[in-house]
Amino acid sequence: MKKIAVLGSTGSIGTQTLDVVRNHSDFLKIEVLAANNNDELLEQQINEFKPAMAILHNKEAYEKLKARYVGETKLYYGEEGLIEGATTDKIDTVVTSLMGFAGLRPTMRAIEAGKNIALANKETLVVAGDLVMKKAREKQIEIMPIDSEHGALFQCLHGEDMNKVDKLLVTASGGPFRGKKIEDLKNVSVKQCLSHPTWKMGRKITIDSASLMNKGLEVIEAKQLYNVDYDKIQVVVHPQSIIHSMVQYVDGSVIAQLGSTDMRLPIQYALTYPERMVCPAEKLDFWQMKDLTFEKPDTDTFRGLALAYEAGKIGGSMPCVMNATNEIAVEAFLNEKISFLDIYDIIEEAMQSHITLIEPELEDLFEIDSNIRKQVKEKIYKC
Ligand SMILES: NC(=O)C1=CN([C@@H]2O[C@H](COP(=O)(O)OP(=O)(O)OC[C@H]3O[C@@H](n4cnc5c(N)ncnc54)[C@H](OP(=O)(O)O)[C@@H]3O)[C@@H](O)[C@H]2O)C=CC1
Numbered sequence: 001m002k003k004i005a006v007l008g009s010t011g012s013i014g015t016q017t018l019d020v021v022r023n024h025s026d027f028l029k030i031e032v033l034a035a036n037n038n039d040e041l042l043e044q045q046i047n048e049f050k051p052a053m054a055i056l057h058n059k060e061a062y063e064k065l066k067a068r069y070v071g072e073t074k075l076y077y078g079e080e081g082l083i084e085g086a087t088t089d090k091i092d093t094v095v096t097s098l099m100g101f102a103g104l105r106p107t108m109r110a111i112e113a114g115k116n117i118a119l120a121n122k123e124t125l126v127v128a129g130d131l132v133m134k135k136a137r138e139k140q141i142e143i144m145p146i147d148s149e150h151g152a153l154f155q156c157l158h159g160e161d162m163n164k165v166d167k168l169l170v171t172a173s174g175g176p177f178r179g180k181k182i183e184d185l186k187n188v189s190v191k192q193c194l195s196h197p198t199w200k201m202g203r204k205i206t207i208d209s210a211s212l213m214n215k216g217l218e219v220i221e222a223k224q225l226y227n228v229d230y231d232k233i234q235v236v237v238h239p240q241s242i243i244h245s246m247v248q249y250v251d252g253s254v255i256a257q258l259g260s261t262d263m264r265l266p267i268q269y270a271l272t273y274p275e276r277m278v279c280p281a282e283k284l285d286f287w288q289m290k291d292l293t294f295e296k297p298d299t300d301t302f303r304g305l306a307l308a309y310e311a312g313k314i315g316g317s318m319p320c321v322m323n324a325t326n327e328i329a330v331e332a333f334l335n336e337k338i339s340f341l342d343i344y345d346i347i348e349e350a351m352q353s354h355i356t357l358i359e360p361e362l363e364d365l366f367e368i369d370s371n372i373r374k375q376v377k378e379k380i381y382k383c
Pocket residue numbers: 007008009010011012013014034035036037038039056057082096097098099100102120121122123146147148199200201202203204205263
């Protein structure tokens with residue numbers, strides 16, 4: 001029985017992870033659940049899965065739940081609580097389905113405690129991939145990708161010699177504004193940005209998909225997971241999102257992984273690997289399938305991808321700066337404080353004024369992240 005902590009159990013990936021566990025309860029057991037604010041949904045999850053521990057990051061939400069809860073699950077709060085949940089002896093695997101930089105410390109502490117990671121929280125690898133991967137090697141734990149592209153790459157690379165890889169081909173839907181030009185994007189609304197053409201996801205990643213920043217974060221995530229140079233990672237726009245990614249080998253062969261747009265498939269594979277188990281995700285029907293098409297990304301219009309390649313190639317503390325700025329800018333866009341195109345300008349400005357720290361330690365990254373957030377918030381909310 002695999003014993004699991006789900007950090008971010010009330011979100012898009014978290015709830016789909018619980019569905020996977022529901023379907024394979026003979027193989028997977030939830031021992032820890034954690035969320036930020038959503039005490040009501042967390043309580044329902046506690047009642048269904050009866051974990052040993054549950055955590056709410058937000059203390060007020062924890063106090064509300066604590067006041068009414070009478071069951072046996074132990075309740076915790078705050079970052080301390082998250083770390084307790086990510087490192088407890090009661091689990092062997094942590095699903096990191098939290099959103100953003102908040103995932104970094106619990107993930108790192110889980111690795112230090114020898115837990116395997118099923119990783120959805122790409123921001124962790126973007127900000128501190130060198131340190132995280134080094135610690136994972138030291139502790140000999142597995143980091144299994146949940147992100148659909150990286151799960152696909154894992155399958156396409158499986159058993160192959162990395163020296164024979166010519167390119168990782170990371171597919172992108174292109175988002176809701178594919179084909180649009182800068183002029184068309186000046187006044188796009190939050191609602192327009194949140195209507196992703198193929199995937200149903202949390203709000204932050206959906207905005208990242210619209211700006212192509214999600215693809216940029218994924219390029220850095222791929223570099224960290226598979227140790228391939230940036231010039232060997234190519235993004236291919238594939239609007240149907242049927243091919244989740246591909247690997248081109250030196251002989252010209254391309255191996256692709258295909259599937260329906262249902263995250264339960266990569267989540268389940270990350271949790272049951274090397275087993276393949278039945279999954280309720282819709283099966284592809286090649287008799288019904290229409291065209292599969294491919295395009296080059298327009299990085300002049302959707303600058304998120306270009307900024308991420310730049311940050312990734314510079315390395316050190318630069319991806320941390322890009323990520324922190326993006327998180328604050330996306331939040332401000334969702335709160336209608338800035339326009340969609342402002343997101344790019346804010347990130348670019350922060351990157352230009354940052355002096356890169358070449359080999360940052362974890363605590364350096366926490367300090368840089370916190371300072372950048374403060375600076376960017378001051379700029380956005382003053383004007
Ligand atoms: N959604 C998807 O299909 C995909 C997502 N990912 C990645 O997975 C991660 C999660 O995305 P998604 O599920 O869409 O996000 P959601 O916004 O839907 O969910 C985020 C979850 O994290 C919780 N959370 C946020 N901050 C904290 C915190 N400080 N402590 C504890 N819990 C916290 C939220 O709790 P609460 O509900 O209480 O706010 C919620 O459960 C992101 O890194 C994303 O890039 C990757 C590939 C696909």
